[in-house]
Amino acid sequence: MSFGQGGPPSQWDPWKPHSQQEPWNSGGGSQTPDWAALAEASEARNRRRRLLMIGGGALATVAIGAAVAVAVVSADGGDPAAKQPSSQLPATAGLPSSPAAPSFEPTSAPPPLDPKDFIASKKKDKAPLSPQTLFPGTQLTMGDTVYKKGPTADTTNCASAAERTLPKILTDNDCTRLIRVTYTKDGVAVTVGVAVFDTEAQATRAKEQADQKSIVRALSGGGVKAFCSGAVCRSTTNAYGRYAYFTLAGFTNGKDVTTKDTAVFATGDDLAEFTFRQIRRRGEAQASAAANE
Secondary structure, eight states, X not given: OOOOOSSOOOOOOTTSOGGGSOOTTGGGOOOOOOHHHHHHHHHHHHHHHHHHHHHHHHHHHHHHHHHHHHHHHHHHHTOHHHHSOGGGSOOGGGSOOOOOOOOOOXXXXXXXOOGGGGGSBTTTOOXXXXXXXXSOSSEEEETTXXXXXXXXXXXXXXXXXXXXXXHHHHHHTTOOEEEEEEEEETTEEXXXXXXXXXXXXXXXXXXXXOOTTEEEXXXXXXXXXXXXXXXXXXXXXXXXXXXXXXXXXXXXXXXXXXXXXXXXXXXXXXHHHHHHHHHHHHHHHHHHHHHTO
C-alpha cells in the first residue's frame, strides 16, 4: 500500500514549532516518519532538560545561600545594641565588675612593751647585774673624749660606800646594793656610784632626799690616786627606775674644784649620761626579750 509518490520526503525539524513543520505528505511525498530523526530530536530535548535542571539547582543553591546570609544579617540587625555606635554603648562603670576582694577586720598589734617597766622593780628586773655589765671594757668613749677605766667595787652594805648625809638616806630607803667605778683623764677623776633598790619609788625618794652633802665615796687604787678626800669636788645625783646614781669628780692632785674648771664638770656630766644610758639599756634588752617569747 502506497501513501504517495513524487519528491523527496519532508524533513522534521525538532527545534521548530509544530505550526512551522512541513507536512509529512507535502509534495505528495511519503508520509512515513523519519524515526532516526525523531529519536535524535528526543535525545536533544532530554539533554537540554538535564542542563536546565542542573542550572536551576545551582541557582537554587545560590538563592538558599543568599537567604541564609540575609537571615544572618537580619538576625544581627535585630539586636538594638549592634546598631548603636560605640559611643552609645554603656561605659565601663555600667558594666558588671569583678567580685570585690574579701575584707577583713583590722587587727591592732599589742602596744610595745615599756622598757622602764622592766627596771622599775625587782620582780621584773631579772637581768644579770655587776660592775662589768654596767661598765664594760677598759675605757669609755663619749664623743671625742676617751676615759680610762680604773677600779670597781660592789657591796650590799650601801652606807659603807657613801659619805656625809648619803649613808642615812640609802639606809632609810632600803638600798640593797651599791656598785662603784672610777674613770680618769688628764688628772681628773670621777667615781660613779649606782645604788640599787627594790622599787622605783624607793630610788626616787632617795634622790629627792639627797642634798649637796650627799656624796658617794671616791674610789681609788689600781693606779688611781686618792682624790676628793679633803678637797672640794663636784657631785651630781639622779635616779631612773629602781636605780639612784651619783657622781663625784675632782682633781687627782688634791686641788679644789671651782666653777671655772669646765673639764671636771664635763667629766662628771659624761659619766652621769653614760650611767643613765646603761640603766636604760637594761630595760630595753629585757623588754625586747619578753616581746620575742
